[in-house]
Amino acid sequence: MHDGVLHRAVGGRELRIAAARGGVDVDPLDSDTEPVVSRLLGLEFDLAAFYAWAGGIAGEAADARPETPDAAGARGTTAESSLAQLAARFAGLRPSLAPDPFEALVTSITAQQVSLRSAVAIRNRLIGRFGMRAGLAWAFPTRRRLVDATEQELVALGFSRRKADYVLGLARSELDLTALAALPDEEVKARIVQQRGLGEWTADWFLARHLGRPQAWPAGDLALRKAVSAFYGDVDVRAAGARFEPFQNLTAHYLLATFLTP
DNA sequence: ACCCAGGCATTGG
DNA sequence: CCAATGCATGGG
Numbered sequence: 001m002h003d004g005v006l007h008r009a010v011g012g013r014e015l016r017i018a019a020a021r022g023g024v025d026v027d028p029l030d031s032d033t034e035p036v037v038s039r040l041l042g043l044e045f046d047l048a049a050f051y052a053w054a055g056g057i058a059g060e061a062a063d064a065r066p067e068t069p070d071a072a073g074a075r076g077t078t079a080e081s082s083l084a085q086l087a088a089r090f091a092g093l094r095p096s097l098a099p100d101p102f103e104a105l106v107t108s109i110t111a112q113q114v115s116l117r118s119a120v121a122i123r124n125r126l127i128g129r130f131g132m133r134a135g136l137a138w139a140f141p142t143r144r145r146l147v148d149a150t151e152q153e154l155v156a157l158g159f160s161r162r163k164a165d166y167v168l169g170l171a172r173s174e175l176d177l178t179a180l181a182a183l184p185d186e187e188v189k190a191r192i193v194q195q196r197g198l199g200e201w202t203a204d205w206f207l208a209r210h211l212g213r214p215q216a217w218p219a220g221d222l223a224l225r226k227a228v229s230a231f232y233g234d235v236d237v238r239a240a241g242a243r244f245e246p247f248q249n250l251t252a253h254y255l256l257a258t259f260l261t262p
Numbered sequence: 263a264c265c266c267a268g269g270c271a272t273t274g275g
Numbered sequence: 276c277c278a279a280t281g282c283a284t285g286g287g
Contacts, residue, residue: 108269115267118284160283162271199270223268256268 007137008099010036014135017041035099042094044212050250054087082231083244086254095253097212101177102170103140104210105192108202109166110159122158129157146171166197180206185213208249217241217248227255 001007006017010033017037018025026037038044098104110126111119130141130149146167154164173195180188185207192203201220208216218224219238228237244251 111267112269113267113282114269114284115286117286118267121285122283155283158284160281162282166270197270201269205268218268221268225268259268 002136006040007135008036008040009132009134009137009139010099012132012134012139014137039097039099039212042096042212044097045094045214045250047092047094047250050247051087051091053247054084057083083251083254086258090254090257093254093257095209095212095249098210100140101180101206101210102143104206105170105177105198105202106140106146106167108205109163109170109197112163112202118158125157126154126159129153143171143177163197169196170198181211185215188213208252213249215241215246215248217244217252221252223256223259224252227258230258231255 004019008015008017015033015036016027017040024041027033029037098107106126107119107123110123127138127140130145132139149168149171151161151164151168154167155161159167175191175195180191183191188207188211189200189203192198192206193200199220201218204216204218204220207213208218217238219241225237228235228240232240241248
């Protein structure tokens with residue numbers, strides 16, 4: 001981001017996206033850049049259906065037990081209506097999808113266990129060392145570019161030796177990352193988890209923030225667990241996902257959005 | 263000097 | 276199948 005404008009490298013060229021009244025102002029699109037813009041802006045999410053559903057369950061809840069305050073009610077709202085309120089509060093919010101699968105997975109590796117600030121610092125050094133510049137944008141290092149990197153080079157950027165091995169192992173693996181898009185959620189997870197260093201958390205975020213799968217639900221995520229706990233109490237977060245069927249991905253992002261604003 | 267942060271593999275029961 | 280442990284950085 002520079003002065004409120006998003007700069008993204010696409011095929012070695014710089015693409016700019018700026019907020020504008022009623023939408024965005026974007027450089028002219030072609031067959032390469034259009035899908036990137038669509039993913040970055042999360043255009044494939046069906047917000048209207050999500051909001052209609054959120055409003056619907058809030059209404060049902062009010063009808064079902066108009067005067068029975070439960071644990072959530074004690075905090076001033078029912079569990080169901082709180083989601084409707086989030087939909088209204090963040091109306092228009094769309095999860096931004098990572099346009100590239102390798103970028104999505106390496107980004108997740110950097111974010112494993114450590115704070116997002118630490119992850120960003122390390123990732124920025126990775127991009128500065130192995131990425132390519134296009135105008136004000138920096139292209140994320142490609143898989144090919146990292147195949148010949150060494151563990152020592154990545155450790156020098158702040159990766160643990162283990163995470164450096166994860167990244168190099170992924171770059172050098174036989175896994176066809178593009179082909180994953182054609183597979184159902186569970187099959188995608190199975191193939192990702194098979195890779196050393198990529199666990200269920202990473203696979204769930206890949207489904208959520210790269211493939212944009214509507215039912216992706218990163219139940220192991222620390223921040224999501226905190227958000228779910230704040231809204232719904234001490235529940236089994238993985239099982240609670242069924243409650244948001246088939247909008248788990250949008251629900252997760254609307255819950256997490258509460259951490260981003262005062 | 264600690265402790266925690268949007269995990270994971272390894273080891274041992 | 277579940278508990279305990281090391282990992283390395285950035286911020287409090």
